[in-house]
Amino acid sequence: MSSFEKPRKPAEDTKERDAIPAQLAAQEKLEISPALLSGKSESRMVNTFDPRTEVSADAKHVADKIVRHLWTIFVLLPVVSIILYEMAK
Secondary structure: OOOOOOOOOHHHHHHHHHHHHHHHHHHHHHOOOHHHHHOOOHHHHHOOOOOOOOOOHHHHHHHHHHHHHHHHHHHHHHHHHHHHHHHHO
C-alpha cells in the first residue's frame, strides 16, 4: 500500500473476497484452450504420437548427401579400382 492510498474498510475487503470466486469462474469460461493456441486439434492433443508425412527440405538434402556418399564408396570406387587393377596387369 502506498502512502497516498487511503486505508480500506473491512466491508470492502469482504465484498472483494466474495467476488473473487465469481470472477475466477467467469475467467475459466472465457479461457482459450491450449490446443487452439498451438494450432493443434483436440484429437491431436490427446494422441501424443504425431505421424508426419511431410519431409523437410533439410532432411531431403542430408539424405541426398548420404546416398551419394554411400553410392560413391560402395559402387563407384570398387568399379574404378577394378578397372585400374585390370589396366595395371
